Amino acid sequence: MAACEYSIRVNAYHDGELPGAQCREVEEHLSGCPACAAELEQLRGFSHVLGSLVIPRVSPSFVRHIQALAQPLEEVLLIRFGRRLTAAAAAVMLLATGYWVMNHQAPAAPAASAVTFASWEQQVIYPDAHDAAAGSDSAFDDFLRQDLSGARP
Numbered sequence: 588m589a590a591c592e593y594s595i596r597v598n599a600y601h602d603g604e605l606p607g608a609q610c611r612e613v614e615e616h617l618s619g620c621p622a623c624a625a626e627l628e629q630l631r632g633f634s635h636v637l638g639s640l641v642i643p644r645v646s647p648s649f650v651r652h653i654q655a656l657a658q659p660l661e662e663v664l665l666i667r668f669g670r671r672l673t674a675a676a677a678a679v680m681l682l683a684t685g686y687w688v689m690n691h692q693a694p695a696a697p698a699a700s701a702v703t704f705a706s707w708e709q710q711v712i713y714p715d716a717h718d719a720a721a722g723s724d725s726a727f728d729d730f731l732r733q734d735l736s737g738a739r740p
């Protein structure tokens with residue numbers, strides 16, 4: 588048996604959640620639909636049973652005891668969460684570092700013999716040596732060697 592399309596509205600009607608026009612519409616429907624009328628009676632029965640239940644009173648000392656238990660538990664859970672978050676962050680950092688190391692190699696330092704200076708650089712650094720030995724780098728090399736070793740006055 589298929590449920591009536593008004594079934595959901597009957598629940599809302601029972602709970603007093605429908606506005607006036609919809610409330611009247613459901614009331615009219617209830618008079619002509621035995622399934623919805625039965626559902627409403629069932630809901631009223633449940634409400635009556637639930638309303639007659641006696642809810643036990645909890646003593647203030649019991650409430651204080653539960654609160655005292657909850658406070659350390661909350662701290663333990665917070666500390667545990669912090670530790671797990673720290674471990675996860677460390678793992679991510681290690682993976683990222685490993686990835687970076689695997690994919691980034693330091694550029695090779697140029698060999699000393701591979702360093703060359705263009706003609707205009709030689710002229711800027713030591714114009715006399717360049718003029719004196721046009722076409723040869725030996726005078727410039729000598730100048731650099733003496734300059735870097737501190738032998739040049």
Ligand SMILES: [Zn+2]
Pocket residue numbers: 591592593594616620622623624
């Ligand atoms: Zn119905």
